[in-house]
Amino acid sequence: MADAPRDASRKAGEGRGADVTELAALTEVRVGVHDTYDRVVLDFEGGAPAYTAEYVEALHQDGSGQVVPVEGEHRIMIVLDRARPEHPDREFDPGPRATTTSTVRGLELVSYFEGSTRFGIGVDTRRGDGRPGFRVTAGEDKLIVDIAHEAAGRTG
Template identity: 35%
Template sequence: MIHRRFRRIVALTSGLLLTAGLSLVAPPSASTAVATRAPAQTGTLVVNARWGGHSTYDRLVIDLQGGVPSVTVTPVTHLVYDGSGKPVPLAGKSFLQIRLHPAAAHDDAGHSVYEGPKLQKIYLPQLKGIALTGDFEGYVTFGAAFATNPYYRTFTLHSPDRFVVDFAHGNRC
């Protein structure tokens, strides 16, 4: 039993010393390359969210860098912040959760790259508010609030990359 533990300790110590030795020999440029690259686990950065009103629809645009990830838009009964489960303080009778994966709203150092609103009340015919509700483990989540159940369509645009959601409403011209 003691002999097995000793071999395990020797193997772990050898591995640690080998790893430490390799990192000491690595060229200086290797460590700086990691700091400037996009998040290692995600290639897509979520950098902004914006909206606009049109005569027959409201539009929500999520600006991206590094491509468009998989996106799911799900009707939910209420909005909560990811992780804490605390309710999002947006008034509405209907809500959508917009989840992007793999994506991040922060860089490798943990600094936010997202420049849009975290919580915003909006006064459009259909869209009444948005919130950034999560940025954790490769998922970025937004919540959107509405006075009524929205009819919506989604699509992507490129150069620059964007995810778009249009919410239909009656003509307001």
């Protein structure tokens, strides 16, 4: 069993299996619960894209700058480079399988603009004050975001 992530700093990665000539399509978002962390899985068709993920004060749409509300005390913004929602011409809906937990409080497609997709995760900590640690792992057709139940740096 993996330990809970303790680092709340910005993450970036190259992704895996993405075609440089096509945009990867975000097809589904799933949430799972583990003993010490919760997991958000972003599924793609066409490989996992390059990404950056970091805590932000507010989720802002690309282009307009409009704030997108999301449940939770803290917000993780994931910027997916060369990716689009599966149906970019209509609003993305994570669907009934994308449920929330006591740590993962909200999931929002923030924007799709010029080949970049922004996705937000609203989180609360179960124990401690502050932002929970998180990690991002790229699989062949998915990004996995593990979010600790405790504030970053807490030891017990």
